Structure formats: structure tokens, C-alpha cells
Amino acid sequence: MTTQTIGNYINACYPAIWINTFEENRCINALHHIARESELEMKVWSCTEGYLDYTNSMDDSDSGMTTAQEALEHITDENQNHSNTIFVLKNFHHYMDNPYILQKIKDAILSCINPTNYIIFVSPKTVIPIEVEKDIAVTTFTPLDIEKMGEVLDRLTKPKDIVIDPEYRTLILKNSLGLTEQEAENVYSLAYTIHREYGADAVKTIQEEKANIIKKTGILEFIPPSNNISDIGGANEFKTWAKIRKESFSEEAKAFGVQSPKGVLLCGVSGGGKSASARALGNLWQLPILRFNIGKVFGSFVGESEANMQTALRTSESMSPCILWIDEIEKALAGLGSDSSGSGVTSRVFGELLTWMQEKEKDVFVLATGNNINALPPELMRKGRFDEIFWFDLPDNSERIEILSIHITKRGRDPEDFDLSLVSESTEGFVGAELEQVIIDGISLAFADRKELSTSHLITAADQTIPLSSQRKEEIDTMRTWANNNARSASTPIKKSVKRITKSTTTSNRRLS
Numbered sequence: 041m042t043t044q045t046i047g048n049y050i051n052a053c054y055p056a057i058w059i060n061t062f063e064e065n066r067c068i069n070a071l072h073h074i075a076r077e078s079e080l081e082m083k084v085w086s087c088t089e090g091y092l093d094y095t096n097s098m099d100d101s102d103s104g105m106t107t108a109q110e111a112l113e114h115i116t117d118e119n120q121n122h123s124n125t126i127f128v129l130k131n132f133h134h135y136m137d138n139p140y141i142l143q144k145i146k147d148a149i150l151s152c153i154n155p156t157n158y159i160i161f162v163s164p165k166t167v168i169p170i171e172v173e174k175d176i177a178v179t180t181f182t183p184l185d186i187e188k189m190g191e192v193l194d195r196l197t198k199p200k201d202i203v204i205d206p207e208y209r210t211l212i213l214k215n216s217l218g219l220t221e222q223e224a225e226n227v228y229s230l231a232y233t234i235h236r237e238y239g240a241d242a243v244k245t246i247q248e249e250k251a252n253i254i255k256k257t258g259i260l261e262f263i264p265p266s267n268n269i270s271d272i273g274g275a276n277e278f279k280t281w282a283k284i285r286k287e288s289f290s291e292e293a294k295a296f297g298v299q300s301p302k303g304v305l306l307c308g309v310s311g312g313g314k315s316a317s318a319r320a321l322g323n324l325w326q327l328p329i330l331r332f333n334i335g336k337v338f339g340s341f342v343g344e345s346e347a348n349m350q351t352a353l354r355t356s357e358s359m360s361p362c363i364l365w366i367d368e369i370e371k372a373l374a375g376l377g378s379d380s381s382g383s384g385v386t387s388r389v390f391g392e393l394l395t396w397m398q399e400k401e402k403d404v405f406v407l408a409t410g411n412n413i414n415a416l417p418p419e420l421m422r423k424g425r426f427d428e429i430f431w432f433d434l435p436d437n438s439e440r441i442e443i444l445s446i447h448i449t450k451r452g453r454d455p456e457d458f459d460l461s462l463v464s465e466s467t468e469g470f471v472g473a474e475l476e477q478v479i480i481d482g483i484s485l486a487f488a489d490r491k492e493l494s495t496s497h498l499i500t501a502a503d504q505t506i507p508l509s510s511q512r513k514e515e516i517d518t519m520r521t522w523a524n525n526n527a528r529s530a531s532t533p534i535k536k537s538v539k540r541i542t543k544s545t546t547t548s549n550r551r552l553s
Contacts, residue, residue, distance in 0.1 A: 061181035123155035218359035273443030303406030308432030311473030334372035361403035
């Protein structure tokens with residue numbers, strides 16, 4: 041929410057506003073600016089200092105009022121004698137479970153209406169019980185955009201005449217989105233302290249520090265760029281789709297009329313390359329990835345789960361354009377519709393996620409991965425939530441050869457030294473993760489023999505592996521049936537793939553006979 045919108049609320053005489061923000065000082069400075077422009081007085085309360093009068097150079101004449109009760113009683117008393125004052129209350133979410141305080145809030149809000157005073161709560165957490173939810177308008181304070189981030193960086197670098205290459209400056213600012221002003225200053229200073237310049241290494245340090253900062257939320261995790269799209273074996277349809285939309289978030293694309301993609305759902309057999317594809321997509325599109333652990337959204341206090349969901353979604357929007365990765369989404373939404381608590385918290389949190397996915401205006405690409413598609417609620421699959429639903433099937437012969445080749449190359453060997461066609465025949469029904477494990481186990485066998493890795497080692501490793509497709513055949517067949525009617529194959533059209541497998545099986549039977 042912009043400062044202008046908050047100003048509009050005040051000009052419209054909203055008596056109480058709750059501003060959700062981690063940037064307390066920046067928000068209060070913005071409110072002070074609004075107060076001056078609107079010719080309003082402003083007092084700011086905290087539990088450590090009581091009231092500070094910002095109108096009179098932060099006079100602390102009311103500094104003895106350090107309890108929540110005294111803070112609210114002061115507003116009620118002042119309303120009898122003065123008008124046109126903004127009362128800012130810091131971190132009042134700590135007191136919202138007290139029935140006496142809640143009634144005091146209602147009394148204070150009512151007393152603000154006639155003399156035209158205002159109560160503004162500034163807190164990093166939105167906690168508004170039902171008793172006062174109709175009395176308080178809720179909004180968020182705008183995080184720093186890339187232009188404001190640039191001002192923070194310039195404030196640190198210009199006095200020292202530090203010159204930054206334009207390319208690295210852009211990368212630094214993009215990787216800073218979502219940080220508070222203080223966090224940005226800290227990571228910029230740290231990067232320069234370590235590297236003595238703002239180059240590629242500084243960008244990496246900023247990414248690492250940002251990952252640590254976001255990890256503190258316990259809900260989101262920043263995933264630095266890792267594997268390339270070429271590291272993914274098979275999945276040619278998905279890779280083509282991704283490459284076509286690589287520039288979709290650019291200003292040039294928007295000017296042309298391209299609509300930014302909303303998201304995709306990657307479903308299929310466990311170990312089939314969905315998570316690797318998610319990581320590779322971030323690298324291909326050069327967008328930060330935020331892994332969203334929905335399970336950690338749920339809290340024990342009333343309203344905590346909904347507030348955590350809002351924080352996660354707001355953080356992702358502050359980093360736009362970015363990728364919000366919801367891994368194993370079916371597990372995250374387990375129990376939907378059978379909320380054992382009877383409170384409906386899971387349904388409300390899920391409903392908020394669905395509404396946001398449908399109506400979001402920021403460029404946050406939602407990438408969900410799931411194994412058990414039968415556990416996914418039908419509301420999630422409706423058109424408009426995702427641009428595409430991709431099915432990652434068991435790799436066919438050519439895809440298995442490609443995957444084996446990639447993992448052999450990664451381990452310093454030349455794929456041309458192996459009969460990968462023979463290995464592929466021994467690994468029919470294996471998923472990508474199992475094929476990688478064949479290479480790992482084969483290397484261990486070769487080391488035990490004190491010989492160089494050979495085709496025979498890989499075949500032996502394959503023979504010792506029981507693939508998931510054998511252990512869960514009925515479940516996979518059921519998912520394949522669903523995918524035929526509801527999803528797009530990540531590699532080749534599913535029906536053609538099934539025909540090819542059938543033909544291959546027939547040929548094998550003829551050879552055996």
C-alpha cells in the first residue's frame with residue numbers, strides 16, 4: 041500500500057488504521073510527512089518510552105505512560121480537549137488478547153470520531169480479534185522498490201566514490217528486493233567489506249545473506265540459482281514452454297502486450313525431475329526462487345495462521361518478479377475439508393491462497409510440485425490458477441540415455457565410454473532420481489573392484505535396484521489415467537508415449553519367444 045493511500049484513509053477520516061510492516065522507522069517517518077502536509081499533530085507511543093510528541097521536536101512530556109491501558113486512556117482524555125491528532129501505537133499486537141484492552145480500543149476509536157483524531161497501529165504482525173475487526177482498517181506499508189533500493193545503495197557508495205558496473209548494479213538491486221532498508225544497508229556494507237568492490241562475488245554474498253534473512257521467517261526459503269535447464273534430462277515439452285516465456289516478465293514484453301505467466305503445476309512420479317526443473321526454471325528466467333513451506337504457516341494462536349499466510353504472500357510480492365515454489369503441495373494441503381480443530385483454519389488459509397493466486401497483480405510466478413495428484417483439491421486445478429499442468433512420466437528409452445549421460449558427465453566421465461543403450465534397457469521403469477543413483481552405486485562398485493567405471497558396473501547397480509514403478513504400479517497407473525485427460529506431458533504426448541511403451545513390450549516378447 042502506498043503512502044498516498046494511507047494519506048487518503050486519513051483524509052477520509054478513518055478513525056483507526058492498522059499498518060502491517062517490518063519497517064517501523066520508515067513507516068513512522070512517512071506518517072510524520074503525511075501529518076505535516078495535512079496540518080495534523082502526531083504522537084508516537086511505545087511500551088518503553090511512552091508518548092513522544094513528533095509535532096514539537098519529539099518532546100517526551102508524556103513519556104511516563106508506558107502501559108497499553110495508559111496509552112489508550114490518554115487518547116480518550118485528549119479527544120475531549122484536542123482534535124486533529126494522529127496517535128501512533130507501536131507493536132500493539134502483543135496486547136490484543138486482553139478483553140479489557142480490546143474494550144478500551146473500542147472506546148478510544150469511538151472517542152476519535154467527533155474530534156477527528158486518528159489511531160494508527162504500526163506492527164509487523166496483523167492481529168485483530170473479531171471484537172474490533174469492523175472498527176479498524178487494515179493495510180500494509182509499501183516495501184522498497186528497485187528505485188528506492190538504488191537510493192540506499194547510492195547513499196553508501198557515493199560518499200566513498202565507489203563505481204559500480206551497471207550490470208552488477210542491476211543484479212545487486214534485483215537481489216535486494218524484499219529486504220527492509222536496514223537489511224539492505226547491512227548486506228551492502230557486508231558485501232563491500234568482504235570483497236572491496238561490487239562485482240560478481242558481491243552479488244553472491246548478497247544472495248547468501250538474503251537467503252539467511254528470509255530463512256528466519258521459517259515459512260519462506262530463498263533458493264539461490266543452481267542447475268541449468270540443460271541439466272534436466274527429457275522433459276522437452278516443459279523446457280520448450282519455459283524457453284518461450286523466458287522474457288515474459290520484461291518491460292519490452294509487457295509493452296508488446298504479453299501477459300506474464302501465472303504459474304504451473306508439475307505433477308508426476310516421485311523422483312521424476314520436478315524439483316530439479318523448478319530450480320532450473322529460476323536459473324533460466326534469472327528470477328529468485330522462494331520455497332514456500334505452507335505447513336509452517338499454521339500457528340496455535342487465533343489469527344496467527346492467516347497472518348503468517350499474509351506475510352508470506354506479501355514477502356513474495358515485494359520480491360517480484362520472482363518464483364514462489366510450493367513443493368509437495370498435496371502434503372501441505374493434507375486434511376483440507378476435515379479440519380479436526382473445527383475452526384476451519386486450513387480452509388481459510390487455503391481459500392486465501394486461492395484468491396491471491398487468482399487475483400494477484402504482482403509478477404509472482406507460482407510453481408507447485410506434487411506427487412499424489414489424487415489428493416489435490418479440485419479448486420486448485422481450475423483454469424486461472426495455473427497456466428499449465430505438466431505431467432512428468434517415467435522416462436522413455438531416449439530420455440533415460442540422456443539422463444544417464446548427464447549424470448556421468450557430472451562425475452567427470454565421458455558418456456561415449458559406456459554402452460548407455462544397454463544400461464537403458466536394464467533401467468526401464470526407472471525415474472531420474474533412480475537413474476542418478478545407478479551411476480552413484482556403479483562408481484562405488486567400481487571403486488570396490490579397484491577398476492575404472494564400466495558399463496557392467498552400471499548394469500549390476502541397476503539389477504540391484506527395485507524401481508518405484510514396480511513398488512507402486514497401481515498408483516502410478518491411476519495417475520497416468522488422470523494425466524491423459526487433465527495434464528500436458530512434460531516430454532511427449534502421453535498417449536503416444538503409452539503406445540511406444542506397448543510396442544517396445546511387444547517387441548521384447550517376440551524376441552523372447
